[in-house]
Amino acid sequence: MVCIVQHDSRPLFFGINYPPETTGISPYTGAMASGLARRGHQVRAVVAHPHYPDWKIAPGYGQWSRREQIDGVAVTRVWHHVPRRPAPLVRALSEVIFGVRQACARWGRPTAIIAVSPALISSALVRTRALLMNRKTPFIVWVQDLYNLGMAETGQGRGMAARVIRSIESWLLRSASAVVVIHDRFADRIHDDYGVPRERIAVIRNWTHLGAFPVTDVEAVRAAYGWSDDDVVVVHTGNMGVKQGLHHVVDAGRSAHEKGESVRFVLVGNGAQRDDLVDRINSQPTTTTILPPLDDRAFADILQSADVLLVNELPGVAEMCVPSKLTSYFASGRPVLAATDELGITAQEVRNAEAGLTVPPGDATALLEGAKALVGDRDEARRLGENGKRYKETVLDETFALDRFASLLADLTAAAAGKHSAKPETMIKIGR
Structure with missing residues (x-):
């Protein structure tokens, strides 16, 4: 045009x-x-x-x-x-x-x-x-x-x-x-x-408001954050508010800890619910951690160094918004895990892009199993990530x-x- x-x-x-x-x-x-x-x-x-x-x-x-x-x-x-x-x-x-x-x-x-x-x-x-x-x-x-x-x-x-x-x-x-x-x-x-x-x-x-993603030294980034090669790293970025329902992610990390699963959930950002999430993390052992907001370069690095990128929504949230993080997630080339209403906008967007997997919201077990399923087939994970990049380049x-x-x-x-x-x-x- x-x-x-x-x-x-x-x-x-x-x-x-x-x-x-x-x-x-x-x-x-x-x-x-x-x-x-x-x-x-x-x-x-x-x-x-x-x-x-x-x-x-x-x-x-x-x-x-x-x-x-x-x-x-x-x-x-x-x-x-x-x-x-x-x-x-x-x-x-x-x-x-x-x-x-x-x-x-x-x-x-x-x-x-x-x-x-x-x-x-x-x-x-x-x-x-x-x-x-x-x-x-x-x-x-x-x-x-x-x-x-x-x-x-x-x-x-x-x-x-x-x-x-x-x-x-x-x-x-x-x-x-x-x-x-x-x-x-x-x-x-x-x-x-x-x-x-x-x-x-x-x-x-x-x-996506980010420019072309820089080449990332994935091994160096993961080492800097203390992530081993065997860890499955699930990253959620952006606002920590009511509609994100991130207490369920803390619970998924607690389940991973109890089961001895090497699945880490990393919440990047800030928001009105952050202090409550910190209290929840400190109350019982969990593999969930919180990082502060990152500059554009560090943000791009952490997205490309994760195994899975997470969109998490409170049960009942379906039509009110399209998570802005999805545009950056797609650009990173990593598969997306969406814990959201199956009939909602977020699930539709992930399906349209053929870029990931959806699981029911508010279910810590489903969240943990979904993350493991995405990394269980590396070729499929790579295909989903490439689909997301293509969707970003042609639609977004x-x-x-x-x-x-x-x-x-x-x-x-x-x-x-x-x-x-x-x-x-x-x-x-x-x-x-």
Whole structure:
């Protein structure tokens, strides 16, 4: 796809997560913004100070407001309260404060506004200001997670709170000029659950935010971490939150210890559940260990030095998100073990890529046996890893995503300027 860059294009991104955060949706927001800037768009972003997944503002940040240039993007950071433990109520209050700060910031004269959800509440506040002061400016909601569905699947929202969140999410999605989602299943849910017309939904897949993986000295890396040649090393990376259900991984490590199995489970990252996981690891012997977040080189090294890469989800989580770690997992060439709902998005993605094995979530024994099964046939493990790399290169490609997003921006801004009418078939072509 070839996109003609409008030199007066001034997209404005709003999101709570942005680089230098390395986990979750931050790398995608940052890469999309900087990718558009490289193509000649005058990109701005109004975002929070880096705080995720630690839930603590990073050293050197925390000013009331701060401006910086990151990869060609003019970034404005606004302070908001970051709860140390993001329980639903305090997290909602945090988002309200953040949304007010974003709505009160200087927006300039954007030609398109992109709100990244989550955060949902702050995106809704941004939408409110846009309707009051930028009504004719195209407004895009870029959905990385389905908020209301996530609360339901993790048991964090019931009753009145759930109804309020659903109402906010429904209004935000229905009022947008276009909704960008990262998977076809999201498009189906948004159309079926919220009544958003298909022609206003575009599917643009996420991609790996890492460059080409460097050549890794696997023996040296494994030795540095104390892993022997006989150890089966299962690595999980990213956020340690409720929806990951990582206490089941600690239990799988405990089962491995009790059975004398040489299977190590390694959790890399940080998050709201980290302290609880440490307590669980220290309470009884387990082969599960925790490592802090890694820089890009160390991250690539550990992925390529593992035997198996793990996606673990809480039982009941099926439709709320597509784990961002999968794009990096596929790029590494290692087989994937997904402990997840067999009918959910994650399982479908692993099957589509033919890159691994799925086991039931919340079952420590199944998790341990799945890891052993993947390494029991080295040729099959190698084949699955190569399939994942091929899927990343053909389906989860950054250039395709940038082309599609740039084309969507061009269509919407041209339609807003009265140059032509946006055609439903064009939107579907962009999305799928």
